[in-house]
Amino acid sequence: MKVSKKILYPALSLFLITLVSVILLALINAFTKDKIKDANRSNEDKQRIAVFPDAESFREKENYTECLDGDKNIIGYIFVTKGAGYSGDITVMTGIDKDGVISGVKVLEHTETPTFGGVAVENNFTDEYKGKEAQTFVKGQNIDGWTGATKTTNGVIEAVNLAVGSFETVAKGGADNG
Amino acid sequence: MAKNNFGEFTKGIIKENPVLVLLLGTCPTLAISSSALNSLGMGIAAAAVLICSNAVIAALKRVIPDSVRIPAYITVIASFVSIVQMLIKAYVPALDKSLGIFLPLIVVNCIILGRAEMFASKNKILPSILDGAGMGLGFTLAITFMGIVREILGSGTVFGFDVTKGKVEPIGIFAITAGGFFVYGILIALVNKIAKRPNQSPGCAACPMAAACHGGAKKEVE
Numbered sequence: 275m276k277v278s279k280k281i282l283y284p285a286l287s288l289f290l291i292t293l294v295s296v297i298l299l300a301l302i303n304a305f306t307k308d309k310i311k312d313a314n315r316s317n318e319d320k321q322r323i324a325v326f327p328d329a330e331s332f333r334e335k336e337n338y339t340e341c342l343d344g345d346k347n348i349i350g351y352i353f354v355t356k357g358a359g360y361s362g363d364i365t366v367m368t369g370i371d372k373d374g375v376i377s378g379v380k381v382l383e384h385t386e387t388p389t390f391g392g393v394a395v396e397n398n399f400t401d402e403y404k405g406k407e408a409q410t411f412v413k414g415q416n417i418d419g420w421t422g423a424t425k426t427t428n429g430v431i432e433a434v435n436l437a438v439g440s441f442e443t444v445a446k447g448g449a450d451n452g
Numbered sequence: 453m454a455k456n457n458f459g460e461f462t463k464g465i466i467k468e469n470p471v472l473v474l475l476l477g478t479c480p481t482l483a484i485s486s487s488a489l490n491s492l493g494m495g496i497a498a499a500a501v502l503i504c505s506n507a508v509i510a511a512l513k514r515v516i517p518d519s520v521r522i523p524a525y526i527t528v529i530a531s532f533v534s535i536v537q538m539l540i541k542a543y544v545p546a547l548d549k550s551l552g553i554f555l556p557l558i559v560v561n562c563i564i565l566g567r568a569e570m571f572a573s574k575n576k577i578l579p580s581i582l583d584g585a586g587m588g589l590g591f592t593l594a595i596t597f598m599g600i601v602r603e604i605l606g607s608g609t610v611f612g613f614d615v616t617k618g619k620v621e622p623i624g625i626f627a628i629t630a631g632g633f634f635v636y637g638i639l640i641a642l643v644n645k646i647a648k649r650p651n652q653s654p655g656c657a658a659c660p661m662a663a664a665c666h667g668g669a670k671k672e673v674e
Binding site for chain 1: 530531534
């Protein structure tokens with residue numbers, strides 16, 4: 275009697291509480307799952323349109339996204355790459371059209387200091403890439419920095435250069451196949 | 453009795469404000485309060501969890517054995533946090549993005565476990581809900597006020613609207629956590645002044661939680 279009271283009862287009550295919690299969570303998960311997926315999806319598409327406004331739809335590939343026009347022809351590519359910023363990685367989305375002109379660059383995620391690197395991101399400092407030819411960017415030569423956000427701009431340049439590198443591989447691969 | 457219940461609600465706002473007087477939940481307060489809107493979102497999310505967990509824990513207080521009460525409380529709290537997280541992800545994805553890791557970390561917000569242990573485990577359901585609502589409101593007000601102060605000083609905006617932006621150079625340090633400590637310390641001093649708490653702490657009598665913990669004479673487990 276004593277053992278059952280001291281060990282069995284606490285174990286049983288904890289088990290029941292956990293069981294009820296799990297059932298409740300499973301129900302709510304089933305209820306919100308699709309909604310969360312939709313929210314993430316529309317969010318992704320919105321960002322893709324921001325870096326590649328001409329695209330009608332997108333097709334995800336293994337490590338890049340193809341931008342399609344109304345007739346499903348490939349008109350460009352979107353790459354998501356990372357560069358080292360002042361405090362952690364900066365994730366950057368780069369859109370490059372099939373002729374090798376950058377259609378847009380957008381910072382997706384960063385952990386930079388809000389008042390320095392964060393200000394640069396908010397002011398869309400990445401707009402200066404728009405319309406430039408896809409090439410290896412070097413600060414001071416073919417791209418400007420943002421005052422107060424040296425490391426942040428360096429990180430973005432690193433990420434954009436990675437995207438340009440991927441673009442060259444993908445575009446060349448496409449030509450070989452075609 | 454009704455008056456008493458009302459007291460349970462109002463005490464969390466100034467007299468026993470969880471952040472500024474009890475000094476609980478400091479981590480989310482400092483981390484999130486760099487902008488007013490995020491602070492408000494964090495406050496409401498934590499208050500919702502607090503009210504629900506207080507209600508359930510008060511309802512189950514006779515069923516939960518003392519020896520496993522902490523894991524039982526954590527299970528209840530973690531479930532509500534997961535529910536809130538899923539709902540926010542589904543319906544307010546922008547808030548989920550700005551709160552980031554601090555949303556699931558509501559689980560370890562000391563205010564919630566603190567109120568479960570200090571209040572809900574010893575009181576009826578209705579007072580516990582009111583206590584949760586009052587404490588939640590106190591937390592929301594404190595963190596939002598900090599958010600407003602830090603956003604004005606650090607970025608020149610309030611809730612994203614320009615206030616002094618462009619007219620006064622923002623003081624960058626207030627947007628980072630170190631600046632949060634400045635604002636936090638000054639706010640605590642201010643609330644102590646308003647609540648007229650004694651400068652020295654002559655033992656338990658000066659503690660705002662004295663009524664709840666009976667001067668450390670709380671019954672021992674086992």
